[in-house]
Amino acid sequence: MKLPLKTVTSRIDQRRDCLPWDSRFISLRGIVTMRIARDVAFAAILWMSFAGLCSAATAGATPKAIFVILDGIPADVIERVSTPTIDAIASQGGYTRAVTGGPVGQPGETPTVSAPGYMSLVTGTWANKHNVYDNYDLSPNYDYWNLFRLVKHERPALRIGIFSTWIDNRTVLLGEGKSEAGGFLFDHVIDGLELDTARFPTQPMDRQIALVDWAIADEGAAVIAQEAPDLSWFYLQYTDEIGHEYGDGPEFDQAVMDMDARLEKIWAAVSARQQAYNEDWLVVVTTDHGRDGETGREHEGHTERERTIWIACNSQRLSSRFKDIPEIVDIYPSIARHMGITIPEAIASQLDGRSFID
Ligand SMILES: [Zn+2]
Numbered sequence: 001m002k003l004p005l006k007t008v009t010s011r012i013d014q015r016r017d018c019l020p021w022d023s024r025f026i027s028l029r030g031i032v033t034m035r036i037a038r039d040v041a042f043a044a045i046l047w048m049s050f051a052g053l054c055s056a057a058t059a060g061a062t063p064k065a066i067f068v069i070l071d072g073i074p075a076d077v078i079e080r081v082s083t084p085t086i087d088a089i090a091s092q093g094g095y096t097r098a099v100t101g102g103p104v105g106q107p108g109e110t111p112t113v114s115a116p117g118y119m120s121l122v123t124g125t126w127a128n129k130h131n132v133y134d135n136y137d138l139s140p141n142y143d144y145w146n147l148f149r150l151v152k153h154e155r156p157a158l159r160i161g162i163f164s165t166w167i168d169n170r171t172v173l174l175g176e177g178k179s180e181a182g183g184f185l186f187d188h189v190i191d192g193l194e195l196d197t198a199r200f201p202t203q204p205m206d207r208q209i210a211l212v213d214w215a216i217a218d219e220g221a222a223v224i225a226q227e228a229p230d231l232s233w234f235y236l237q238y239t240d241e242i243g244h245e246y247g248d249g250p251e252f253d254q255a256v257m258d259m260d261a262r263l264e265k266i267w268a269a270v271s272a273r274q275q276a277y278n279e280d281w282l283v284v285v286t287t288d289h290g291r292d293g294e295t296g297r298e299h300e301g302h303t304e305r306e307r308t309i310w311i312a313c314n315s316q317r318l319s320s321r322f323k324d325i326p327e328i329v330d331i332y333p334s335i336a337r338h339m340g341i342t343i344p345e346a347i348a349s350q351l352d353g354r355s356f357i358d
Contacts, residue, residue, distance in 0.1 A: 026261040027341050031259075057126050063278035064273070066232045067331060068266065068283070069121070070259045071114060072240035072299060075310040081253045083260040085267050089173070089283055092314040100289055100328040101307040102126035108352060112299045112306040113282045114240065117288030119173050119329060122146040122233070124351040138172050142181040146174050147332050151231050152184040154341050161188035161229035163220030164238040167195065174309030188229050190219050194237075205245055210238040210258065217262035224269040226277065231339065236262060248296030282338040284331055285312040314358050322356035329353030 031311055075097050078086065086095070100117050102108035108126030110116050111133055119132040123144045127133050131141035145153070148160050162170050175181025193200060193212045200208040200215075213236040220234055242255040263285065270281045286309060292298045293305040300306070309328060315338065321330065330353035336343050337355040 004221075028118065040073055060232075061278045063280045063282070064228060064230055065282040065335045065338055066234065066266065066270065066284070067121070067335065068234040068263060068285045069118060069236070070239055070263070070285065070287050071235075071237045071260070072243050072289055072291060073256055073287045073310075074296070074305055075308045076305070077248070077252065077256055078287070081256050083256065085260045085264040086285060086312045089267060089285060089314045090312045093312075093316060094318050094322055095312045096310065096322055096326065098286070098309045098311045098326045098328060098330075099307055100309050101302050102128075102352075104302050109302070112289035112301060114288050115168075115173060118169060118235070120328050120352075121286070121288070121331050122148070122174065124329045124353045126352050129350065129352070132173065138168070140173055140175060140181075142175050142178070144350060145182065147178075147335060148174055148186070148231065148233075149182040149184050150343065150347065151334065151339070151341060153182065154344075155339075158230040158339075159187040159227070160184075161223060161227075161232035162186050162191060162235075163188075163190040163222070163223070163232065164235040165194055165209060165216055166235060167192040169233070188223050188227060188232070190216055191222070206238075206241045209241050210255075213238045213262055215260075217265045220268040221265040224266065225230065225272055228273055228277070231335070234266060243291055243299075244297055246297075248291070252296065271303075280338075281314070282335065283314045284335065286310065286328065287304050288328070306336055311356075313356075317358045319356050319358045321354060326351055326356045330356050 004256060010160065072311055087315070092202055100110070100120065101112045102110035107128040110120055110127035113134055115135045115138065116127050116132045119130045119140060120126055123146050125144045129141060129144045132138060135250060151158050164170060170186065170189065171174045171301045177183060177185055194209060200212055202208055216234065216236060223231065239252070239255045239259055242252050246252055254307045267283065270283055273279050274281055288309070289299045290305045292301070293303060313322070313328065329351070333343065333353055333355040335358045337357045343351070
């Protein structure tokens with residue numbers, strides 16, 4: 001998603017703030033939503049039937065949380081292609097469509113662009129607060145505490161991890177180590193591989209980014225399995241690269257299936273921890289924006305397909321908010337709730353989201 005500046009600049013000419021409403025997409029959405037709802041309901045029944053056999057955490061289990069951003073996958077695509085890992089996660093909790101982009105026409109309106117989306121998730125606020133409107137020339141407003149700063153402030157003994165194909169997530173958006181961002185430090189870091197041209201030399205179509213995604217998933221999953229950080233962020237990027245190159249089509253569908261295979265590494269590590277330890281793992285998988293309805297190559301504006309995202313979550317404590325089209329800013333208070341962290345009023349009063357976990 002963080003494109004070389006020359007590429008980003010060339011795309012400015014293709015800026016599209018508004019796309020025509022695509023009725024074909026809307027009708028398709030109705031069909032696939034029904035299919036997903038039916039599948040999820042069936043899976044929920046299955047889960048309830050076998051709940052006694054599952055390795056559900058027992059009382060007093062240590063809460064742990066992971067959120068995963070798979071870049072730029074529209075909801076209609078994640079619902080149409082085969083994603084067995086997402087299905088497995090949702091079968092324990094739920095799957096829902098969700099929204100990003102903030103309230104249109106109001107101060108919180110936020111471009112459906114990658115870094116603003118990540119920042120909305122990690123701060124629980126829209127861009128008029130976190131001040132990230134694009135992928136470059138970043139000047140985040142650290143007054144709105146991100147989730148990692150919150151956790152380290154409230155529970156200094158907890159360990160935090162980041163496993164990311166874009167190093168700026170840690171060094172810029174979260175402001176790790178910066179005094180103005182609270183000076184907190186990660187305990188587990190795997191990132192910056194996209195800058196390691198010796199290990200990942202540049203390839204046509206930026207295919208080295210797909211390999212970096214694999215390394216992040218593999219190596220991050222190993223950290224989860226062995227070290228079990230209390231809160232972790234996985235960020236995987238290649239779907240957005242393919243989306244910009246090809247738009248909608250078989251190449252994009254394959255990239256989504258590859259993402260699901262990477263996610264399986266992470267999910268397997270979580271499942272192994274749940275089997276072996278008295279830990280209560282929350283896994284939230286989402287995307288940062290949709291794509292335009294005409295070609296699927298672009299995103300930035302506020303058409304329904306660009307604003308529509310999705311969330312898959314394994315929590316068995318999902319509230320009615322989860323079914324009521326939650327927003328990307330809801331993930332922050334949901335993770336805090338799962339971890340049993342009471343958000344100080346000065347922070348809570350500024351949040352634009354509300355928990356979808358009871
Ligand atoms: Zn993105």
